Amino acid sequence: MSETPEVVVVGIRMETAQIRSFELARHNGEMLPSWEPGAHVDLHLPSGTVRQYSLCSDPADLRRYRIAVLDVDGGRGGSREAHRALEVGDRVRVSAPRNHFPLHSAPEYLLIAGGIGITPILPMARSLAAGTAAVRLVYVGRSRPSMAFIDELTALGVDTRIVTDDVDGRLDLSALDIGSAAVYACGPVGLLDALAERVPSQSLHVERFTAEPAARDAHRGSDIFEVELAQSGLVLVVQPGVSVLQAIRSAGVDVPSSCEMGICGTCETKVLSGDIDHYDDLLTEAERASGATMMICVSRSRxxxxxxxx
Known part of the structure; x- marks a missing residue:
């Protein structure tokens, strides 16, 4: 299976005024690579822009992938291109699914989605609805018309609470009965930061669509260090304000990347030696301690x- 198989846009649906879903399938009808709830793919748009989108279809149906894209005003242009340029019949490429937000076994779950953060949460709810664990879902948004997939959630039969700003006001996290539940959350940074203050770290699993401040500001580091590229034999000097990724590309070495914020994993690189200063929002503490890999778009050297x- 190619790392970036070509797929055809076989369906487009307006889920809300600002959210459009896209169904992708192989042109020859072959099955797509398997995936688990929480996985995402890199979508290679016609312009060459690459963006990550969570898979929000049924993992049991490998005939098609579904992604949902929020049209973001003032974004980096990927969502706007998807909404305005992609049409049914277009051929695009997607990466094999990657999962940095896996669903682990637990006796009880609390799923929390904010806005477009419902996309990785929906397959989790679908999977858990077929099991025996207790599952609750809280879905927050500005208003019901702005929130995608409410009907699908309702059909699953999961204990779901819809909270909207226009009717209910802001979600009161202090009123949530978290108890011993494993909490899986995806949504705006404010929601995730508030959850991090309330939920024990061992119980909280989050996926961010934007990087934490430390990762966003990592490229502003004042340190100077060298990077040796073992395969090419090059030794590069990484200057303050320049990321490792930028330094490598400036030397003419092609490196895949996408988010360049430390949240997608596209640029993850094996480290042969050195002390890494991690700023990504993906690796676990154990993975960071191992020093085996780094996200070269944000992480640096100690x-x-x-x-x-x-």
Whole structure:
């Protein structure tokens, strides 16, 4: 299976005034790579722009993938291109699914989605609805017309609470009965930060669509260090205000990337030696401690040199 298989846009649906879903399938009808709830794919748009979107279809149906795209005013242009340029019949490429937001076994779950954050949560709810664990879902948004997939959630039979700003006001997290539930959340940074203050870290699993401030500001570091590229034999000097990714590309070495905020995993690179200063929002503490890989779009070096498997 190609890492970026070509697929055809076989369906487009306006889920809300600002959210459009796209169904993608192989042109020859072959099955797509398997995936688990929480997974996302890189969508290669016609302009060459690459963006990550959570899979929100049924993992049991590999004939098609479905993604949903929020048209973001003032964004980086990917959502706008998807909404205005993609049409049924267009051929695009997607990466194999990757999952940095996996659903782990637990006796009880509390799923929390904010706005377009429903996209990875929906397959989780669908999967859990078929099991025996207790499941509750809280879905927050500005208004019901702005919230996608409410009818699908209702059909699952999961204990679902819809909270809208225009009717209910802001969600009162202090009133949530979290108890011993495993909490899975995706949504705006304010919601996720508030949950992090209230929910024990071992119980909270989140996926962010924007990086935390530390990761966003990592490229502003004042340190200077060297990066050795083991495969090419190059040794580069990474200057303050320049990311490792930028330095490598400036040397003429092609490196895949997408979000460039430390949240997608596209640029994850094997580290052969060196002390990494991690700023991503993906690796676990154990993975960071191992020093095996780094997200070169945001993470840097604590020491004078890193050696990368590039």
């Amino acid at each position: 020491g004078p040199r890193l050696t990368l498997d590039r």
